[in-house]
Amino acid sequence: MKNNRFRNDADLLLGSLTWTQADQNRVLSELRGEPPKMKRKMSLVLVLAMVLVLLATVALAAGLIFSPKYDAVRLANAALKLQYGITPEMMTVFYREDAIKDADGNDVLVYRSVESQWAEQIGVYTVTAQGQNAKAAWSHDGETISDGLTSPVWGSSQIRLILSDYAAACEAVLKDGAPMTTPDPAEIAKNQQRRLEEAAMAKKAATLTLEEARKLALEAITQEYALTDAQRAELKTTDDESDYYYRMENGEPVIEICYRPDADGQYWVTINAQTGVIEDVLYDSGLAGNG
Numbered sequence: 001m002k003n004n005r006f007r008n009d010a011d012l013l014l015g016s017l018t019w020t021q022a023d024q025n026r027v028l029s030e031l032r033g034e035p036p037k038m039k040r041k042m043s044l045v046l047v048l049a050m051v052l053v054l055l056a057t058v059a060l061a062a063g064l065i066f067s068p069k070y071d072a073v074r075l076a077n078a079a080l081k082l083q084y085g086i087t088p089e090m091m092t093v094f095y096r097e098d099a100i101k102d103a104d105g106n107d108v109l110v111y112r113s114v115e116s117q118w119a120e121q122i123g124v125y126t127v128t129a130q131g132q133n134a135k136a137a138w139s140h141d142g143e144t145i146s147d148g149l150t151s152p153v154w155g156s157s158q159i160r161l162i163l164s165d166y167a168a169a170c171e172a173v174l175k176d177g178a179p180m181t182t183p184d185p186a187e188i189a190k191n192q193q194r195r196l197e198e199a200a201m202a203k204k205a206a207t208l209t210l211e212e213a214r215k216l217a218l219e220a221i222t223q224e225y226a227l228t229d230a231q232r233a234e235l236k237t238t239d240d241e242s243d244y245y246y247r248m249e250n251g252e253p254v255i256e257i258c259y260r261p262d263a264d265g266q267y268w269v270t271i272n273a274q275t276g277v278i279e280d281v282l283y284d285s286g287l288a289g290n291g
Contacts, residue, residue: 064219066278072099072107073280074224075134076127080111083136084125085156088225089285093122093162099129106130114288118162118173121154149173163287195247202246202253206273210244210255216276217257217269224281225267235259235267246273254279 066074073096080086086094095114099107107129113119123139140153149161149172162169208216214237222232236259237243243258253273260266264287270280 064216064223064278065276066220067272069099069107070278070280072109072129072134075129075132076107076109076111076136079127079129079134079136080125084138086111086125086159087156088283089163089287090156090159091283092285092288093159094125102128104130117170118154121152121158121173123153163285166288198248199246202248202255202273205253206246206255208255208271208273208276212276213244213255213257213271213273216271216278217267218259220269220271220278220281221259221267225283231261234262236261249279 077086077088077091081088093114094111097110097112099109102108109127109129111125111127113122125136125138127134127136140155143153145151145153145155145157147157149158149169151158158169217237218232218235221227221235227235237257243260245256247254247256249270255271255273257269257271258266259269265283265285268280268282268284269278271277272279
């Protein structure tokens, strides 16, 4: 329904842009690198820029537009909750890899432990999203899960223990003499420089303002997590760079916006900085590590 509304509003706003044979000839000449035969009223670059701004305005006016990539994430999260009891609060212990396509064109998403210390116990969850349905599988399917952290396999009940008593979970898997890896300072500096260059590129290409992105992010969080007016009012963001940043994703600029409630946790929303499309929404409860 939202996509139809977007399309209708776009048709309404862009319908006033007439496209004549002369316009077509000018565009073709531009693409071929041919010199203009007459003075143009408007350059092709300016026309395209205006269209991008109009599309972004439509997205803001017509409501939220979620990318197909995030539609698959939504299905995958729902499948994990239904089949394995993995709730949004538990997602803080997982790293979700970017979706890939299988041989049938379905989106496949993989969830792994953020921390290596209990990666073996938690295992790997793989979800295949097809159409409006998703099917999850676990690397420990069929194995016995006993009570508590002494179980060789950790399911949703053990993950809840990580959230409530992080220290006890660490102690349960502690291995004396385990080697510690020391980050390479040169590699850290290199990655930081790359992020800065990428951020500058994304910010330059962005057509959405930061304030527009924040409004979209707040609406996305409210909708995706069914927040009440009171819960929405608790969400805060700041001008500090820890609450937003620009980056490139698949050749397009995106803005990452963070909102923090008065309680623990944080919400992150990824927004296409040119179209306003919501690329991802993530809630990190922040519970793991607070114990």
